[in-house]
Amino acid sequence: MTPILELRGITKQFPGVLANDHIDLTLEAGEIHALLGENGAGKTTLMNILYGLYLPDEGEIVVRGKRIVTRSPNDAIAAGIGMVHQHFMLIPVFTVTENVMLGQESMRAGVFLDREAAARRVREISDLYKLEVDPHAYVKDLPVGVQQRVEIIKLLYRQADILILDEPTAVLTPQEADEMFKILRSLVEQGKSIIFITHKLREVLEIADRITVIRRGKVIGTTTVAEADQNTLAEMMVGREVQLSLDKGPAKPGDTVLEVTNLMVLDERKQLAVDGVSFQVRAGEVLGVAGVQGNGQTELVEALTGMRKPLSGSIRLLGQEISQATPRKITEMGVAHVPEDRQQDGLVLSFPISDNLVLNTYYQEPYARGAVLQEKPILENAQRLIKEFDIRTPSALTNAGSLSGGNQQKVIVAREFSRPIKLLVASQPTRGLDVGSVEYIHRRILEKRDSGCAVVLVSSELDEIMELSDRIVVMYRGQIVGEVPAEKATKEGIGLLMAGMHANLA
Amino acid sequence: MATTTLRREIEVVSPTRQRVMGVIFLIIGAAIWLLFSRSVQTGQVTTFVLTPGGIDMSVPDWKLPSLATLNVLAAACAFLGAFQLARARGFGKRTNLVLGIVSGFFIFGFLTWAAAGQSLNLAGLLNSSLLKAVPLTLGAMSGILCERAGVVNIAIEGMMLAGAMVGALIGSLTGSLLAGLLTAVLTGALMGLVHAVLSIKYKTDQIISGTVINIFSIGITSYISAKFLQVYQDLNNPGIYANWDIPLISRIPILGPILFSNNLFVYAMLIFMIALHIALFYTRWGLRLRSVGEHPKAADTLGINVYRTRYMAVILGGMMAGFGGAYFTLGSVGRFDEVMTAGRGFISLAAMIFGNWTPFGSFGAGLLFGFADSLASKLAILGVKIPSQFLLMAPYVATMIVLAGVVGRSQAPAADGQPYEKE
Numbered sequence: 029m030t031p032i033l034e035l036r037g038i039t040k041q042f043p044g045v046l047a048n049d050h051i052d053l054t055l056e057a058g059e060i061h062a063l064l065g066e067n068g069a070g071k072t073t074l075m076n077i078l079y080g081l082y083l084p085d086e087g088e089i090v091v092r093g094k095r096i097v098t099r100s101p102n103d104a105i106a107a108g109i110g111m112v113h114q115h116f117m118l119i120p121v122f123t124v125t126e127n128v129m130l131g132q133e134s135m136r137a138g139v140f141l142d143r144e145a146a147a148r149r150v151r152e153i154s155d156l157y158k159l160e161v162d163p164h165a166y167v168k169d170l171p172v173g174v175q176q177r178v179e180i181i182k183l184l185y186r187q188a189d190i191l192i193l194d195e196p197t198a199v200l201t202p203q204e205a206d207e208m209f210k211i212l213r214s215l216v217e218q219g220k221s222i223i224f225i226t227h228k229l230r231e232v233l234e235i236a237d238r239i240t241v242i243r244r245g246k247v248i249g250t251t252t253v254a255e256a257d258q259n260t261l262a263e264m265m266v267g268r269e270v271q272l273s274l275d276k277g278p279a280k281p282g283d284t285v286l287e288v289t290n291l292m293v294l295d296e297r298k299q300l301a302v303d304g305v306s307f308q309v310r311a312g313e314v315l316g317v318a319g320v321q322g323n324g325q326t327e328l329v330e331a332l333t334g335m336r337k338p339l340s341g342s343i344r345l346l347g348q349e350i351s352q353a354t355p356r357k358i359t360e361m362g363v364a365h366v367p368e369d370r371q372q373d374g375l376v377l378s379f380p381i382s383d384n385l386v387l388n389t390y391y392q393e394p395y396a397r398g399a400v401l402q403e404k405p406i407l408e409n410a411q412r413l414i415k416e417f418d419i420r421t422p423s424a425l426t427n428a429g430s431l432s433g434g435n436q437q438k439v440i441v442a443r444e445f446s447r448p449i450k451l452l453v454a455s456q457p458t459r460g461l462d463v464g465s466v467e468y469i470h471r472r473i474l475e476k477r478d479s480g481c482a483v484v485l486v487s488s489e490l491d492e493i494m495e496l497s498d499r500i501v502v503m504y505r506g507q508i509v510g511e512v513p514a515e516k517a518t519k520e521g522i523g524l525l526m527a528g529m530h531a532n533l534a
Numbered sequence: 535m536a537t538t539t540l541r542r543e544i545e546v547v548s549p550t551r552q553r554v555m556g557v558i559f560l561i562i563g564a565a566i567w568l569l570f571s572r573s574v575q576t577g578q579v580t581t582f583v584l585t586p587g588g589i590d591m592s593v594p595d596w597k598l599p600s601l602a603t604l605n606v607l608a609a610a611c612a613f614l615g616a617f618q619l620a621r622a623r624g625f626g627k628r629t630n631l632v633l634g635i636v637s638g639f640f641i642f643g644f645l646t647w648a649a650a651g652q653s654l655n656l657a658g659l660l661n662s663s664l665l666k667a668v669p670l671t672l673g674a675m676s677g678i679l680c681e682r683a684g685v686v687n688i689a690i691e692g693m694m695l696a697g698a699m700v701g702a703l704i705g706s707l708t709g710s711l712l713a714g715l716l717t718a719v720l721t722g723a724l725m726g727l728v729h730a731v732l733s734i735k736y737k738t739d740q741i742i743s744g745t746v747i748n749i750f751s752i753g754i755t756s757y758i759s760a761k762f763l764q765v766y767q768d769l770n771n772p773g774i775y776a777n778w779d780i781p782l783i784s785r786i787p788i789l790g791p792i793l794f795s796n797n798l799f800v801y802a803m804l805i806f807m808i809a810l811h812i813a814l815f816y817t818r819w820g821l822r823l824r825s826v827g828e829h830p831k832a833a834d835t836l837g838i839n840v841y842r843t844r845y846m847a848v849i850l851g852g853m854m855a856g857f858g859g860a861y862f863t864l865g866s867v868g869r870f871d872e873v874m875t876a877g878r879g880f881i882s883l884a885a886m887i888f889g890n891w892t893p894f895g896s897f898g899a900g901l902l903f904g905f906a907d908s909l910a911s912k913l914a915i916l917g918v919k920i921p922s923q924f925l926l927m928a929p930y931v932a933t934m935i936v937l938a939g940v941v942g943r944s945q946a947p948a949a950d951g952q953p954y955e956k957e
Contacts, residue, residue: 081835102837117832119825120948130825131836133818140816182836 030093032057032221033078033109033190038087040073047073049245050087055190060212060222062236064229066265066462067433070245071225072114075192079111080104091190110188112179114195120168124161124178125150128185153184157214172320173204180211191215194225201320202490202523209235227265229258230491241265266463274470277478279498282311285451285482286332291341291351293327301327303506304341309451314473314483316497316514318490320526324506325486326368329455332484333365334358335373345451359388364444368455368486370433374440377429381421382410384428385443417442418468434465441472452476455486470496490522504528552624555633559615562640567608570647574600580646581653586661586791593787600650607643611636641909648918659905659912661792665866666904667897668803669694669875672858673882674889674896675810676722676851682814682891683847684827685733686951688744690855691879692751693725697859699755702870703763705772705863714772715860722856723849725751730848734841737953748879756872763870774868775799799865806854807893814893823847827947830954840954855879877930884933891947906932 033055040048047070055061065071077084080098088095091107098104104111118127129146136142147163154161159177167175176196183191193212197205212222212235226232232239233253240250241264248264262270286309293302301324309315319325330336332343334355343351350358359365367373375384386395386406394405410424419438421431428439437457444452454473458466473496477483487493493500494517501511502525510525580603582596614632618624625632645654673690680687697718705714725747732743763770775797784794814820823843825833830840863870881903888902889895910925918925 079835100837101835105837111835113835117829117835119828119832121828121945122821122825126821130821130833131838133821135818139818141818141821 031055032092034090035074035078036088036090038074038077038089039085040070040077040082041085042073046245048077048084051242051245051247053240053247054250055221055223056238057221058216058219059237060216060224060235062232062239063223063225063242064227064232064239064261064265065242066227067460068462069242069265071242072194073245074242075111075194075223075225078104079109079192105186105188107190108188109190109192110183110186111192112176112183112194112196114198116172116175116179118167118175118178121166123164123166124170124181125163127167127178128163128182132186149185150181153181157184157211157218159211172199172322173201173207176200176208177211180215189220190223191220192223192225195227196224197226197228197231199321199488201526202519203527205231229261229265232256232261233258243267262463270463270467274467274474274495276474276496279313279477281313281498282480284308285311285346286484287342287344288332289342289344291328291331291343292339293324293331293336294339295327300339301506302331302338305503305506305508306341307501307508307511309482309484311450311480311482312477313498314477314485314496316493316500317484317486317503318493318500318522318526319488319503321488323503325455325488325503327506328503329365329368329453329484329486332453333363356388362448362450364447364449364452366437366440366444366452366454366457368459370436370440371429375428375436378427380425381414381419381428381431381439382406382424384439385410385413387443389447413442413446416446417472434461434468437461437465437469441469445472445476449476449481452481452483453486454483456488457485458487458489458492466492490519490526494519494522502526552629553619555629556615556618556624559611559618559632559636561615562636563608563611563613563615566604566611566640566643570643571601571604571608574604574647574650576601578651580649580651582645582649582656583653584657584788585655586658586795587655595653596656598646600646603646604643607639607646611639648913648916652916654912654916657788657792659908661796662908662911663901663905664792664800665796666907667900668799668865669858669861669878670882670885670900670903671803671807671893671897672799672854672861673879674886674900675806675893676855676858677883677886678810678814678891678893678896679823679851679854680726680729680848681886681950682827682947683823683844684830684947684949684952684954685730685844685848686740686744687729687848687851687855688741688880688883689725689729689747689751690858690882691875691877692744692748693722693852693855694859694862694879695755695873695875696725696751697722697856698862698874699758699763699859699870700856701860702770702772702863703758706769711773711775711864714864715857718860718864719853719856722852722854722859724852726849726852726855727845729852730845733953734844734848737955740951740953752873755870759870759872770869772864772868774863775865797865799861802857803897807897810893824947826954827949830949830952834954834956840956844954858882881929881933887946890945903929903932 031054035051035053038048038051051074063071073082076082078089078098080101080103083099089098096103096107098107125143125147128150134142134145134149150163153159159181161174161177161181167178170178196208200208216222224236233256236253238250238252239256239261241248241261243265289306291302291305292300295301303324305328307315317325317328327336331338331351334350334353334357338351341351342349345361345363350361371377376387383406386409389395390401395402407424414421414424417438419442420435428436431439457473458469461469473483473485485493485496494514497514499511499513500517500522501508502522504526505528509528512521578600580598580600584593584596614636618632648654673694676690676693677687700721701714701718704717705711729743729747732738733740777795777797780794784790814824822833822838825838826840826843834840859875862874867874885896885899885903888899889897907929910928913920913925914922
């Protein structure tokens with residue numbers, strides 16, 4: 029039988045990087061084929077080529093034995109290829125039906141949109157594939173899990189039978205991910221073929237039939253689930269042996285460092301994002317804050333670090349009230365902040381590394397004398413930290429913006445961790461980083477804990493939370509819906525809490 | 535999982551705002567009494583004429599005892615203010631509506647006072663508000679076309695000005711109003727094309743591109759005006775479109791003469807408004823145009839040509855602005871004067887925002903600004919003792935109040951002003 033899709037020798041050169049280097053990939057009809065690789069390995073580029081968003085420099089695409097050229101998404105759609113992008117391609121102010129039919133609208137009298145007919149099609153598809161969704165709901169009102177279903181319905185509406193899913197589980201709770209896997213299984217049973225892009229090993233082994241690993245734009249190998257395990261896959265992905273689990277000693281909690289009581293915080297739209305949250309963190313322990321993105325974690329962190337004034341409630345750091353304090357005051361009191369969006373809030377991308385490393389101390393001796401910055405101490409500080417934190421850069425004067433994500437994060441970690449700190453607030457500290465950098469950052473966080481620092485770790489990656497935390501709280505719709513000691517935590521239990529079910533965990 | 539948002543809605547009507555509003559209602563009530571009631575003599579009568587001038591249709595005038603009317607209005611405002619303060623949550627979500635009513639009372643009180651012992655042509659006032667709303671609404675619709683597709687257009691002013699000039703010039707040269715009108719529209723299209731090329735192809739900052747077009751337009755039209763139009767008067771005498779009474783409905787008392795006894799531009803504006811509303815929200819064309827303004831990348835992945843859609847939208851927007859510009863010369867004045875648009879293009883933008891990027895909303899906003907404008911000229915005629923400079927400020931003050939106070943709630947297209955970069 030001819031494979032439904034073949035990529036032969038796909039090569040794509042971007043300025044400075046060879047994103048895809050003669051990649052071959054074969055998708056058999058009715059299989060789920062995982063494309064595994066680290067961030068930046070070239071998975072998304074390859075799929076964007078297939079979907080007609082980029083033109084390849086070399087190579088050919090063969091669908092059902094026929095060579096095609098995808099110059100635009102229209103060509104891909106016509107060939108039966110559909111793609112769910114990592115960042116959803118949905119228009120929040122449109123309804124589900126409008127989003128689905130956009131580009132292939134049902135018409136009445138040749139001119140007018142026939143929303144009813146399109147909604148009927150949406151309903152048919154959602155019944156057939158068990159993708160439950162209200163066709164008339166506005167997308168902005170839907171949780172991400174449902175938005176993802178809308179994306180899949182969009183493909184099915186266009187009668188795609190080769191489905192590409194780019195990191196589909198990144199925004200889902202474990203339960204939603206399981207639900208998603210069920211949907212994928214049923215799609216395959218109905219004759220669809222799926223390419224599943226991910227960097228999560230566990231998912232690959234759970235859902236895929238075959239696995240192709242790519243690294244730095246090259247195919248390292250294709251294997252089957254039966255032949256592979258987590259360690260061999262990780263090694264293929266990274267190119268060296270990786271330690272997947274951390275050595276973590278037991279926590280030795282000391283005095284209470286941070287005490288939050290009944291905190292309420294509004295978001296930009298003046299809606300209650302943090303709704304009466306209370307917790308404590310003691311010296312030498314890691315408190316993990318789990319939850320699906322957008323359940324108030326961002327606003328909580330902003331309140332803790334002084335970037336957002338709370339509506340009410342108290343935040344006490346070592347007994348002192350800081351809920352109305354300025355960010356600088358809070359920083360000076362020994363709070364370190366690794367922000368969620370490192371490029372937006374963590375660094376000034378157009379500044380050199382040396383300046384970024386003193387962003388919160390530049391006004392103090394020895395970096396400034398009066399109003400004048402002292403270049404020499406700033407540079408010396410940078411050179412010391414670059415060595416100590418293993419920041420890979422051509423020089424201390426390189427702009428932060430030209431570093432890789434992992435090295436950017438190391439700059440932030442170096443700046444924050446090199447001060448004497450009492451509390452570390454780390455938000456999504458390893459998002460988008462490669463396995464090596466993740467390992468490094470995790471080790472640094474645990475070192476801080478062991479040296480007596482209190483740590484608040486906010487992450488939507490449940491694996492990360494479970495690995496690093498000593499205690500875990502789960503946020504759902506702005507409230508803490510449960511607290512679990514790490515040794516008793518299970519993925520399922522926390523997943524249920526993340527979805528808002530108050531499970532009996534004890 | 536339920537299909538709900540992740541945030542709890544809390545009532546944002548803050549208690550302070552409630553109290554401040556109550557006090558404002560009381561102050562307005564007091565102002566009506568102090569400023570107006572006390573300077574009106576008992577027995578004076580305010581006469582509102584309900585037929586615009588030049589129409590042979592007799593509707594009886596509306597005669598109101600000035601003092602009693604003012605006292606009733608003041609009392610009503612005071613009552614609403616007291617109610618707002620007394621009840622726990624006042625008028626709650628309807629507070630803004632009540633604010634509108636109270637403002638209406640104030641304006642009506644002002645008119646009653648200003649025309650005490652005289653007569654004011656209320657129908658004429660409304661008719662001229664409508665006429666002044668014409669260029670504003672057309673300009674706003676030009677903005678809607680561009681911005682709904684994601685291109686900010688602050689060049690409306692320049693496009694209207696150029697349209698006005700070309701309309702007058704070509705209209706005079708050919709002796710045909712239609713030729714003038716068509717070339718005005720064409721000029722707008724051309725300037726739209728320039729804006730589109732700069733901001734879509736070359737990804738220039740759209741504010742800069744718009745500003746450049748405005749400055750260019752003021753320069754070139756003033757030059758041509760000074761060099762030719764002022765010198766050869768024959769080049770600046772296109773005439774204007776005459777009023778055309780729509781049979782039957784123009785005879786409806788009060789409303790008929792205000793709405794249905796106007797020239798081409800008024801009817802065209804009303805038709806464009808309805809057509810644009812339908813096109814934007816009920817056709818494939820509109821769905822695609824809006825998708826490009828909200829999330830161009832999503833539109834691109836569905837095979838919609840983002841660049842082509844934006845070009846089309848900006849050029850159509852330019853045509854709309856050119857048509858709006860032609861109103862000044864071919865629909866209203868009958869000749870071109872330097873910088874005769876006088877900032878109307880910018881007020882159009884305010885009307886567009888106030889109208890929440892919808893045609894009907896923009897028309898409403900245009901009427902409001904038009905009313906402020908025509909009120910100023912009417913009052914000058916009545917000889918009200920307010921310096922004329924202040925009266926001339928009225929439309930701009932109204933613009934500022936509206937932009938500062940009400941605009942918080944309107945929602946711009948998400949990708950408005952962002953150039954689309956195809957990777």
